[in-house]
Amino acid sequence: MSPVENTGNVNNTIPKHLSWFAVQVTPGKEKQVSDNLQMKGYKCLLPIQQTRRHTSYGVKEVKAPLFAGYLFCLLDLADNRMPMLTTPHVRNLVSFGGKPTPLRETEVKIIQRVVDTGVVAQSWPYLREGNPVELVSGPLAGLRGLLVSVKEDSHLVVAIEMLQRSIAVKIHPECVSLPLEKGCSQMLSSRPRA
16 A cells, blocks of 8 residues: 545645535546546645555556545635536535535644655544444454444454343454445455555
């Protein structure tokens, strides 16, 4: 895995009337949308990661967005945002309660710092205590439970109901997935082994 890079034209001086917003786009079209928005004069941040994809020809190194389906754009909501929203493959601004919500400045600074320093980073599912999870590898593969806690030593504690009682099992994150509908699973980690 290689360092994260940015395909946008971001600088660190931001006028007070502008805020960073997450823009939801068609997955796979992030770079195209970023380029189109920049041609319209918007400043964009699209963190890119080097990742491995399994193809019919084997494993291939590819560049992919760190946040699939999203990019970040510096906007003034008081301004006309229709040129941005009518850009092909732009779905919407991330909103809460029907109102576009700016990112916290600290979140953008973290993303920008990761990009600027070139450290290796990868996408990671957002886990919360109480999430249903499925064990996908190891001796308990196939069992489902609830995420009880995330420990500092990179272990998850998963409660598994048995006879209407729970037992807590200490599990490595690589062994756990978030169960999706129709019995499919999304791997939590494809972390390279040292």
